[in-house]
Amino acid sequence: MSVDVVVGLQWGDEGKGKISYVLSRGAEAVARFQGGANAGHTVKIGETRYKFNMLPAGCLAGPRPVIASGCLLDPEAFEKELQLLQTSGHRHQPLVSMGAHIVLPMHRELDGRLESLRGSSAVGTTRRGIGPAYADKMLRVGIRVGDLLSRRSLGEKVEFLRRLHGVEPGVDFEKLEKLLRPFAGNVQGFLNEVVESGGRVLLEGAQGTLLDIDHGTYPYVTSSNTISANGFVSTGLPISRKGQIIGVTKAYTTRVGAGPFPTEITGPTAETIREKGGEYGTTTGRPRRIGWLDIPALRYACMVNGVDTVAVTKSDVLSGLPTVKACVRYVVDGVETNCFGDFLHRLDEVQPVYEEFRGWSVDEDGLRRAVEKGWDELPPNLREYLEWLEKQLRVNISIASVGEEASLTVTRR
Ligand code: GDP
Ligand code: IMO
Ligand code: MG
Numbered sequence: 001m002s003v004d005v006v007v008g009l010q011w012g013d014e015g016k017g018k019i020s021y022v023l024s025r026g027a028e029a030v031a032r033f034q035g036g037a038n039a040g041h042t043v044k045i046g047e048t049r050y051k052f053n054m055l056p057a058g059c060l061a062g063p064r065p066v067i068a069s070g071c072l073l074d075p076e077a078f079e080k081e082l083q084l085l086q087t088s089g090h091r092h093q094p095l096v097s098m099g100a101h102i103v104l105p106m107h108r109e110l111d112g113r114l115e116s117l118r119g120s121s122a123v124g125t126t127r128r129g130i131g132p133a134y135a136d137k138m139l140r141v142g143i144r145v146g147d148l149l150s151r152r153s154l155g156e157k158v159e160f161l162r163r164l165h166g167v168e169p170g171v172d173f174e175k176l177e178k179l180l181r182p183f184a185g186n187v188q189g190f191l192n193e194v195v196e197s198g199g200r201v202l203l204e205g206a207q208g209t210l211l212d213i214d215h216g217t218y219p220y221v222t223s224s225n226t227i228s229a230n231g232f233v234s235t236g237l238p239i240s241r242k243g244q245i246i247g248v249t250k251a252y253t254t255r256v257g258a259g260p261f262p263t264e265i266t267g268p269t270a271e272t273i274r275e276k277g278g279e280y281g282t283t284t285g286r287p288r289r290i291g292w293l294d295i296p297a298l299r300y301a302c303m304v305n306g307v308d309t310v311a312v313t314k315s316d317v318l319s320g321l322p323t324v325k326a327c328v329r330y331v332v333d334g335v336e337t338n339c340f341g342d343f344l345h346r347l348d349e350v351q352p353v354y355e356e357f358r359g360w361s362v363d364e365d366g367l368r369r370a371v372e373k374g375w376d377e378l379p380p381n382l383r384e385y386l387e388w389l390e391k392q393l394r395v396n397i398s399i400a401s402v403g404e405e406a407s408l409t410v411t412r413r
Contacts, residue, residue, distance in 0.1 A: 001200045002243030003191075005228045006058075008208030009301035011217075011255040013281070013288065014248040015313035015401055017041025017057035020204040022399070022409050023246065024058030028199030029066050029095075029191060032056045032206060033234035034224040036072030036103050036133065038126040039206035040282025044404045050084060051282055053077040053128075055094060056204040059085070063202065064092040068187050069099030070224065070234025072133045073145060075176055096180060097187035098146030105170030106161065107132040123220055124257030126283050134223040136161070145184050148177050188236030195241050203231035209301035217347055220259025228305040247307035247395070249298055251315040251324075251385070254288040256281045260347035263291035263327045277317035278404075292354065293326040295392045300340035302395050311399035312389065315382055316367065316408075321359040324385060327352035328392070357385050367402050375400070375412045 006023060008014040021043045024030045032039075032055065041057035043050045050060055054077040059065035065085075067073060073096060082094070107129030114131065115122045125131065136142035141164065143157055158169050191201055205226055210216045212226040224230070228245045232238065252273060255261050270290040273279065279288040302310070318324050329338040330350035337343065343350050360381040362370075370377040378386070378400065390397045400410045 001195055001198050003195060003201045003203060003231070003237050003241045004243040004246060005203040005205065005231045006246045006248060007205035007226065007228050007305050007307075009247040009249040009298055009305070009307070009310075010208045010253050011210045011261075012206075012208040013040070013254055013256070014208060014250050015311075016205055016248050017043050017052065018313065018401060018404075018406060018409075019246065019248050019311045019399065020056060020058035020202060021061050021406055024061035024063050024202050026200060027058070027061075027063040027202045028194045030056040030058035030063045030202045030204055031066035031068050031187070031191065031235055032071050033068045033203050033231045034070045034226060035206035035222060036128055036130055037074035037077035038128045038130045038222060038283060041204070041206070042282055043406060045406050050088065052081060052084070053283060055081045055085070058202055058204050059090060059092070059094075060088055065094040066187055066191065066235075067094065067096045067100055068235040069097040070230060071097070071100045072103045072130060073100040073180070074103045074128065075179060079179060094183050095185050095187060095190055096145055096183045098144065098149070098184055099187075100145050101133055101137045101142040102145060102148065102176070103129045103133045104143070104161075106165060106167045107136070109167055109170075110165060122258060124259075126281075128283070131223045132165075145180055148173060149181060149184055151177075191235050191237050195237065200243075201237065203235065205231070209305060210297065212304075215304050217259050217344065220257065228307075244308045245306050246309055246311055246399075247302055247305055248311045248313060249293070249301075250313050251318055252293055253291040254279050255291070256284070256286050256288050261289055261291055262297075262330065262347060262350050262352045263294045264289055265291055269321065272321070273317055277314055292324075292352075293389070294352070295326055295328050295389075296330060296338050296340040299338075299393055302393055307395050309398040310390070310393060310395050311401060312386060312397055313401035315360075315386070315400060316362055316402045319360055319362045324357045324359050325354040326357070326389070328355050329353045357381065357388070360385070362402065367408055370402060370410050371408060375410055378402070378410060
């Protein structure tokens with residue numbers, strides 16, 4: 001069997017958690033492959049909202065949760081989510097890669113200091129220690145899950161970090177070892193074996209394509225590669241096992257933190273969308289910035305991920321608006337362009353050109369009908385918008401998520 005990857009096509013919070021949950025049914029394993037507790041993935045099942053920062057949200061559908069080598073393991077978030085798994089009746093033990101680097105309290109402190117130092121050009125990080133922990137990884141001085149268990153030169157490593165950063169690591173390694181020992185293992189071996197024996201693996205991306213350290217809006221990005229290819233790099237699954245790459249986008253755009261956002265809107269429409277869509281960060285509670293859909297950016301995101309199929313979420317949030325807009329190209333230096341990649345380095349200078357669509361209205365009953373009977377039951381104006389989007393992206397849309405609850409999902413047959 002093959003390896004499917006769910007990735008965000010925008011600046012995060014596209015609804016990857018919910019889509020991963022929907023697509024994780026029947027999978028043997030679901031893995032996070034980058035980032036740490038900066039992610040916030042929510043899945044609502046019935047009346048219960050499950051919020052994950054560290055484990056892949058898709059595991060609620062049954063598969064074994066895995067944290068791959070390219071992730072940062074945040075012990076506090078991990079411990080909290082072990083309890084969440086228990087209360088949800090999950091039956092698998094999570095598996096954590098020996099190669100995952102551990103985020104120490106020191107990294108959070110350094111993250112805060114860096115942000116303060118940057119002053120008005122602060123990135124607006126989640127302050128979960130992500131940048132500093134990945135920096136230590138690249139400096140080859142980080143502490144990995146494997147180091148903790150083997151205890152090999154752990155004391156020296158910690159002392160080195162203390163000297164390097166001038167900050168107390170602030171962690172009880174014995175306690176940490178006790179916490180992680182039962183879960184640490186060989187992720188590469190496990191996942192490859194699952195695939196070889198015919199099982200399906202899903203890789204659950206965190207953040208979004210435009211927050212990718214190489215392909216996003218640097219420096220207003222996170223410190224890892226968020227795109228699909230990193231799913232293979234981080235897990236040790238060979239790219240020859242690639243199945244479907246599923247790109248997730250909202251029916252509009254949001255962004256948390258600083259950085260350019262060409263289609264950003266403010267005012268009453270933005271307020272309506274923010275309130276209706278609950279657009280406040282899962283991890284930090286910050287209000288998310290709101291904007292219309294950005295076709296050049298989405299096309300770029302589909303390209304760099306090699307997206308095979310798209311899932312569009314939260315079209316229900318736009319319900320009731322008289323019109324809905326989408327940016328189809330930009331004007332830069334008086335010239336029109338639809339190439340996002342050419343202007344990635346000066347995105348703050350582009351002016352969006354919009355196309356306008358008639359809005360749609362959906363009520364709970366209408367949504368249920370669409371879920372039961374399928375795509376053709378979606379409101380005609382919404383269908384028109386989605387089919388237009390599909391033509392713009394030149395990728396098929398196979399899933400429309402039309403409500404927060406997990407079952408409010410229309411799969412196109
Ligand atoms: P992620 O980081 O990409 O997993 O997304 P988040 O979980 O941070 O943010 C998406 C939010 O929207 C969560 O609260 C989801 O429960 C919710 N959500 C997902 N899909 C839909 C949808 O189709 N409609 C509505 N109204 N909410 C949704
Ligand atoms: P999910 O997985 C939205 C943003 C932060 C900041 C930048 C860098 O829920 O989509 P970091 O703490 O990573 O150093 O912050 O990235 N950011 C996210 N925005 N969703 C996320 O994750 C994010 N993770 C980080 O707001 O702008
Ligand atoms: Mg999120």
